[in-house]
Amino acid sequence: MNQRVFTARGLTKTYVSGEVEVRALRGLDLEIWAGEVVVLLGPSGSGKSTLLNIMGGLDHPSSGRLFFKDTELTGFNDRALTAYRRRYVGFVFQFYNLIPSLTAYENVALVTEIAERPMRPDEALAVVGLEARMDHFPSQLSGGEQQRVAIARAIAKRPEVLLCDEPTGALDSKTGILVIEALLNVNSQLGTTTLIITHNASIQDVADRVLFFADGQISRIRKNETRRPAAELSW
């Protein structure tokens, strides 16, 4: 945990919507270390998702600088950001965003086909415990299973970072725990730096660090000396 994966300095993001200005990030400084599991907690509108989107190359900051390792992301054009996402970033969203016309296996293959040194799709599905369901279409899978397919899809390219925006938000607790377990599994097996946005405070215990957000800034950082296994979670 000695290499910095992300370094943010004075990041701001202001959305202009009609005549209203929304300041989503207000001069945020941050480091993320390789192999960490980081949980981002905070109320709606506190800037978590905005930060994640900027880190994932889905959005540009209004000012400030953001580095991925030694490379400055701020100033990348669309083409460069696409290449960055393709090579280094895995996303998991609240609403799984699977392609309904592709099976679990094929949804994963969608990414392995464009990645540089991917896993085999069945390997990736095995990491999330879904090897038996790989010929099923999204409509034949439960919500938790669909989210695990999304995780398998995100990790199949062996990303450096896994960015998860409320991955359990649409799931009941039992299924949610399975999903968190899958994420931690990925982190321990592959060493993927993992950022998880959640509203669910129970999840903070599985992280190495917890960032508390308020008003577009990090109000507090908590470091867990030990990470709780997902199986012990409940909510």
Next chain:
Amino acid sequence: MRVLDLKLVRDLKRLWAQALAIAFVVAGGVATLVLAVGSARSLDETRTAYYERYRFADVFAAVKRAPETLVGRIAEIPGVAAVDARIAKLALLDIPNFRQPATGQFISLPESGEPLLNRLYMRVGRMPEPGRAEEVVVNETFAKAHAFAPGSRFSAILNGRKRELTVVGIALSPEFIYAIGPGDIMPDDRRFAIVWMSEKALANAYDLDGAFSSVNIKLLRDAPEREVIQRLDALLDRYGGQAAYGRKDQTSHAWLDHELDMLNNMSRTLPPIFLLVAAFLVNLTLSRLVALEREQIGLLKALGYRTVAIAAHYIKFVVVLVAIGIVIGGAAGTWLGMYFTRLFGDFFHFPFLVFIQNADLYVLAAALSLAAAIVGAVHALRDVVTLPPAVAMQPASPPRFRHILPSRFSIGRLLTQPAVMMLRGIAHHPVRAGFTLLGMALATAILVVSLFTRGTMENLIDVTYFMADRQDATVSFTERRPQAVVNQMAGLPGVLTVEPYREVPARIRHGSVERRIRISGRPRDADLSRIIDVNLHPVALPESGLAISDMLARILGAEVGDFVEIDLLEGQHRTVTLPITARVEDYFGIKGMMDAEALARVMREAPAVNSVHLAIDASMLDALYDAIKRMPAVSGMALQRASLASFREAVALLITAMGSIYTGLAAIIAFGVIYNNARISLSERARELASLRVLGFTRGEVLRILLLELTLLTLLAQPPGWAIGYGLAWVMKTNLAGELMRVRLVVEHFTYVLASAIVIGAAVFSALVVRQRVNRLDLVAVLKTRD
């Protein structure tokens, strides 16, 4: 303004490009109908008015020499309203600065001035003054071709004597809207003139004082034409009368009729196809567009709007779109229709045009387009409004996909995932994919049907001018000549080969069907003018029996081997029965052909000649022209090369004009369909595509995924499009076939290529527009919403 109406206005603004594309599809269908039917009606009405005002006759007869006293007896035939007797003679013209011999149809004008029937419309100048033998009026097309104005001079060989003539007037006549010279198949304005001159002068020239050689009759309304003709024939018989005939067999009327029939047929064939295709496409497009509004419909229901109010809102939306299309289409159709009417009016040299307003057409086209659009919208609404609002407000649940093959053979392992997505997408919505495919195929098909005439006309030219009638020139004689004329012609400068022809007017009968035709007797070994059978092989004439046009065989319902009854309308006026021995592929007129000796036997006359076909040494043409001009027995010389040129000129003008207009409308429809298809696909799949962008797919890769389906469907649609286009072209060809002219359907490969190129071009353009949209996909927003 009610809030829903505000939403309507804003939706229209938001979707303006698509709305306009749909409106154009509607406009294409409406414009075609208004244009085609409107111009056909206007021209029809113009002709009727022209005929009435200028008293076009109903019955026509030629006679060798009949005394003027006979006119009174003709007028007594029951059913006759008016009789106009006159002198009509063909004569060679010699025109300054024009080497080729031209032919004049000379027609006498009564000393009193205006003829009773077939009156002249004077464009310029005046009628000849009584007693001025050199003053003539000529038809406008001829005058234009030689830049003649009052005061211009030319000469004519009247009954062997050369006369100087002065043009004093230029006129139009309902009798010669189409003026076709002897031996020609198309009008040639430079080589064929209608020359009106004083009766006294013409009578002097031809020794016809107190006599006439042509008689026109106007019938009373509902008079029995057939009986009048029989009685007239009986009266004229002893004066060398050739069988009288009605308008149907009058050359100019028959050609005009054919042309107007063709326009009418076209207006019955093409516009319904265009309109139905447009309606189908509008239905398809609007149903998908409304389906995209699912969440908003759910929301309106949740807010308490009644189903009827919601349906009315969306129906209003499609009605506005279609109404825009109807207005554009109606205006464009009217404008194009007037342009078309003028184009044809100029071609026919109508002295005036009558434009018909077509309220019924607008109503018909509008009603059909509206109905199609509303049915499409209602179809989509029905699926949505039956859902509980809570369900409708969410996007449709992920569609259930199934493996096409057992999962062990998963195609996903063989193809790239984007290809699998596309194939499953098509397999999952087979009806939608099928309709889209059909829509694109129809777009190609209407293009094929707009473009096919080119190949068909080239085939007609090829068969007529290069396979069948290969002579360089046809020389016609004022009357029947003995066989010896062949040697005389062979001795003229530059003449390489002479083939003699004998033409006899006749009536042919099989069962109850009867037609008036000309039977040509030709040498058995004729090589210049050959007979081409329906398989396009040259065939030798049988020694006896009759070969007839394939079209005539079909009209008569007669097969090879059947016997037909023939009334010969010359010589002894015998009626004979002959077997049909061959069916001939020809495209102009309906005729019979016999071995010359066999015809002479049937006629009970010594072999005789009306015309000769010549092969000519082109280097000696001028000498030949001069020699021909000195032959008093010659009434005209038709040149194949000039005939082909004027055919191309006339046909090219009309076909290019019509072809371009229909092709333009078809292209607009094709573009509207494909553009909308691409745009709606994008809306339907925006979320999926944004997900792919998040996963690291580049814009180009995402665009490829989106366009893969469009490309596949566009390409797959081409072969069925060609097939449907060929079928529609066949329907057109069959509808357009007439006794005067018909074609063999030949659709060139180039036509298919061009039609597909236009459709593919529309697809490429749509792809470019869609690319702009893909570049603007909102990656973040799409991931924040529930799938």
